Amino acid sequence: MAPKAKTRAKGTLEIESWDEQPYVEVDGDRKLTSTTVTQKLHGDIEGEGTATWLAAYRSDGTADYVGYQRIVGTIDGAQGSVVFRMTGGYDGQVARSNWEVIDGVGTGAFERLAGTGTMEAASSGSPSYTLEYTLPRG
DSSP, X not given: OOBOSOOEEXXXXXXXXXXXXXXXXXXXXXXXXXXXXXXXXXXXXXXXXXXXXXXXXXXXXXXXXXXXXXXXXXXXXEEEEEEEEEEEEEOSSEEEEEEEEOTTOOEETTTTOEEEEEEEEESSSOOEEEEEEEOBOO
């Protein structure tokens, strides 16, 4: 099975809901939170996503986070679902995440999807993503 020719997907994310709850408050602005976000993806990936992550905030408002994101949708006509492991941080202005496809969790045409990507979301503006992937057909 040969991978499909296109190996880069780019687009934007539209945040539909954001639920962030602290589960430990140290002092001041230092805290640990759990966040669940729903979103729509536009561009080379069209679909809906749900992300859940844990974040550790510093007193200056910056944070590091880890979590998972499940996307149900299409990439270049292929349809299914995929789960990404997310690791990233927020520098006070921009949140940046690295994505890694979790092997064996995808469904439909994405059962053998492999790849890594990035997401960037400025405090103002639309979040964007880039995914480098291979998608064996057949």
